[in-house]
Amino acid sequence: MKDKIWLSSPHMGGNELKYVHEAFDNNWVAPLGPNVNGFEQDLEKFLNTDVKIAALSAGTAALHLALIECGVGYGDEVICQSMTFSASANPIAYQGAIPVFVDSEIDTWNMCPVALGEAIRDRFAKGKKPKAIIVVHLYGMPAKMDEILAVAKEFDIPVIEDAAEALGSIYKGKACGTFGRFGVLSFNGNKIITTSGGGALVCHTQEDKDKAVFLSTQARDNAPHYQHSHIGYNYRMSNICAGIGRGQMEVLKDRIQARREMTQFYIDLFANIEGINVFTEPSTDFYSNHWLAAITIEAGKVGKTREDLRLALLEDNIESRPLWKPMHLQPVFKNAVYYGENVAEDLFNNGLCLPSGSNLTDVEKERIKESIVTLFN
Structure with a gap:
């Protein structure tokens, strides 16, 4: 393996x-x-x-x-x-x-x-x-x-x-x-x-x-x-x-730069795949350390789901993770009051965190790229 x-x-x-x-x-x-x-x-x-x-x-x-x-x-x-x-x-x-x-x-x-x-x-x-x-x-x-x-x-x-x-x-x-x-x-x-x-x-x-x-x-x-x-x-x-x-x-400053470069890696990787959106800043008011790179997948446009990608990466021994499951959907907080609509729930259902470490090598990045490209092609 x-x-x-x-x-x-x-x-x-x-x-x-x-x-x-x-x-x-x-x-x-x-x-x-x-x-x-x-x-x-x-x-x-x-x-x-x-x-x-x-x-x-x-x-x-x-x-x-x-x-x-x-x-x-x-x-x-x-x-x-x-x-x-x-x-x-x-x-x-x-x-x-x-x-x-x-x-x-x-x-x-x-x-x-x-x-x-x-x-x-x-x-x-x-x-x-x-x-x-x-x-x-x-x-x-x-x-x-x-x-x-x-x-x-x-x-x-x-x-x-x-x-x-x-x-x-x-x-x-x-x-x-x-x-x-x-x-x-x-x-x-x-x-x-x-x-x-x-x-x-x-x-x-x-x-x-x-x-x-x-x-x-x-x-x-x-x-x-x-x-x-x-x-x-x-x-x-x-x-x-x-x-x-x-x-x-x-x-620390080097680690922040490396994490931000990983998000740019995914922006470039998904640039020509309609329906996959990389999580990034909405305006110049925001500067993220991009601790974890994350995407959302519109299954109707892509023909693949968040889970399809997670399992494909897992098959290649690459760790990824669904976005945080909202607290109001957790069994331990099932009786808690909740205000809002379905934004958090939709993000959880369609979002995925991808490998983001500041110590990822070029060889590992190439493996990630090949696994993703293989699935969507």
Whole structure:
């Protein structure tokens, strides 16, 4: 069997081990140390705005802490983009809160501002004021943040940006993850850079960061003994993982360029096949890191379905994946309220993510091309 071509595999830069060895040499293996501080500073500099970063064990942990800092508790409602990975919605349940899902719009595949407004007005009419709004920058594509923030401001509801897939993406000259009350980043193994497992909370004040660090280190009070006045969590990033992150930050710009080139590869590949649309920016206001290249297939025009292509690639040991199944269609959230139409559902039924790794070789790209051309010819 041919070697597997992965959807998005880790890509080391070369200097990760230098920082890891420094941690071992100095016995800094705990969830604090020079690499944690350095990684946070590297991220703050990269985001190029006045933010404070708390490095954590996962993006999910960051989202959970953001909800806590926004005051979300048992029985509260939180509006969440439906088309996303489950980690965007699960922390709502951690807090005993209730998710309210909102459809996407077709330009960016992200939260529809019109449906968002309709959802909030209806919740108000039912005597409910949502405590927070979770918007996702799907596959690295920035959401329509101006419109979403305008709706949020009208109703005085804080926005949490799930930018787990969007490190390096930019909306109107500003980094994704820096628009909302909080932003969330992920460094999972398949992300554009990785710390093996890890994430970060993007804060706008030192007070918010300090609270996140306090909660993420078991909320230990300032006392000579172990005293706790709040429920805490074991969410802080280790100095070892942060060392990997520091090495990855040195090559982040190269990784973004390589991912964007993969999307251009697919644009060129599908240019003469009517009915296959490559997911790309709707205007120059949007700059995507194109973490994952994605397409939609109009089966009536092409004569092939999303599943036909996925199975053809699988036969050649090439990994691809349907778009995220919307949260309001997931069994675990079957009783959740949903606002919108069928945009997210249609995208799921007709969309496919294609191999996008920054470490794909020319030989692997040729294999991908041959497999696709063979199917459609």
